[in-house]
Amino acid sequence: MLLRFTKMHGIGNDFVVLDLLSQRFNLQEQHVRMIADRRFGIGCDQVLVVEAPRQPDVDFRYRIYNGDGSEVEQCGNGARCFAKFVRDKKLTGKRSIRVETASGIIELSMIEGQQVAVNMGQPILRPADIPFTTEQSQRASYAIEAAGQPCEISVVSMGNPHAVMLVDDVESADIATLGPAIESHSQFPQQVNAGFMQIVSRHEINLRVYERGAGETLACGTGACAAVVSGILRGLLDQRVTAKLRGGSLTIEWRGEGHAVMMTGPASHVFEGQIQI
Numbered sequence: 001m002l003l004r005f006t007k008m009h010g011i012g013n014d015f016v017v018l019d020l021l022s023q024r025f026n027l028q029e030q031h032v033r034m035i036a037d038r039r040f041g042i043g044c045d046q047v048l049v050v051e052a053p054r055q056p057d058v059d060f061r062y063r064i065y066n067g068d069g070s071e072v073e074q075c076g077n078g079a080r081c082f083a084k085f086v087r088d089k090k091l092t093g094k095r096s097i098r099v100e101t102a103s104g105i106i107e108l109s110m111i112e113g114q115q116v117a118v119n120m121g122q123p124i125l126r127p128a129d130i131p132f133t134t135e136q137s138q139r140a141s142y143a144i145e146a147a148g149q150p151c152e153i154s155v156v157s158m159g160n161p162h163a164v165m166l167v168d169d170v171e172s173a174d175i176a177t178l179g180p181a182i183e184s185h186s187q188f189p190q191q192v193n194a195g196f197m198q199i200v201s202r203h204e205i206n207l208r209v210y211e212r213g214a215g216e217t218l219a220c221g222t223g224a225c226a227a228v229v230s231g232i233l234r235g236l237l238d239q240r241v242t243a244k245l246r247g248g249s250l251t252i253e254w255r256g257e258g259h260a261v262m263m264t265g266p267a268s269h270v271f272e273g274q275i276q277i
Contacts (some may be wrong), residue, residue: 001025003277005035006085007270008043010077012218013113013246014270016044017085020051029069031277036067042275045217047076050086056103059097060086060272066213074159076250080116080267083108088269089120103159114268117270118254120222120261123254124157133187140233147181148199154230158261161188162226164195171208193220197227202238205231207245216271218247228252 003025004018011155016035018027027049044067051061062082064075082099086092087110096109107119127134132155134142141154153163163182167173173196182194191212198206209223210216224243231237232254240253250265 001277002274004272004274005043006246006272007161008081008085008268009082009247009249010219010221010267011245011265013046013075013077014044015046015048015078015081016042017048017081018050019085019089019091020049021091025277026274027065027221032065032069033067034273036276042273045211046072046075046078048075048085049081050091055100055105055127057098058091058100059094060087061100062106063102066211068213070213072160072213074106074120074227076089076118076120076158076225076263077267078218079106079108079118079221080265083110083116083118084114084267085097085271096266097264101159106157106159108250114266115264116267117262117264119227120158120263121256122260123226124159125155125233125257127155129159130155131189132192140230144182144185144187146185148178151178151182153182153228154233156226156229158221158222158225158229161190161192161206162195162223163192164230165226166193167196167198170196170198170208174218175208175210181210181215183210193223193226195220195223195227197231199231199236200244202236203240204242205237205244207243209245219245219250219261221250221265224250224252225254226232226262229254229261232256
């Protein structure tokens with residue numbers, strides 16, 4: 001069948017968005033891999049799916065698939081694109097919507113221009129809930145070994161797990177080696193997204209993220225949230241931070257434990273088309 005799609009990106013983190021409300025299709029893992037392939041398909045970091053909600057108090061169900069076909073719990077850059085998509089396609093007239101994800105309910109709000117604000121919910125810090133296997137109690141950082149070298153990481157879940165490592169310079173960090181080593185580390189039973197954070201000031205960071213199932217991407221919204229949370233917990237950052245990633249910048253706000261993380265950034269339409277499946 002011919003499947004309609006929209007190509008979008010959030011500061012370089014690119015997506016193929018499928019409206020499975022107005023068209024019926026049983027999306028399978030092999031379909032996702034074909035769509036995401038940059039040589040033989042459309043090409044994207046993730047495939048995002050719009051579905052009808054399963055709960056009465058939410059507007060949509062939001063599903064996220066990595067390029068390898070695996071379904072994941074959350075994607076912050078994708079969430080902003082999701083909000084713009086459903087507004088542009090007139091699937092809703094609301095400026096603020098509640099969306100069901102595999103990790104819970106999130107709230108998305110359209111603001112001026114192309115900007116979208118996302119209430120990402122409270123970060124998860126308890127190791128067993130991330131999940132992260134350790135005999136230590138909850139703390140701001142943990143010592144592990146990756147690629148044969150000692151590493152100090154913070155561990156945070158924003159609905160998906162993140163390990164954040166401080167580096168002096170994101171440009172010289174050995175992400176090609178450490179990224180996959182941390183991603184598949186035995187202490188993360190569901191694998192993990194590996195973030196590499198350079199502190200520029202108390203209100204600015206540089207960040208690169210090696211995403212599980214996707215490799216290094218130009219941007220990662222949940223990774224930016226996790227990095228800022230980890231920096232605040234370590235006493236290195238203020239409550240409002242600009243996170244600069246290779247594809248652009250996000251504003252992250254967190255007032256501490258017991259509060260939700262707020263993420264604000266752009267969402268952009270690229271093109272539309274149809275693909276034969």
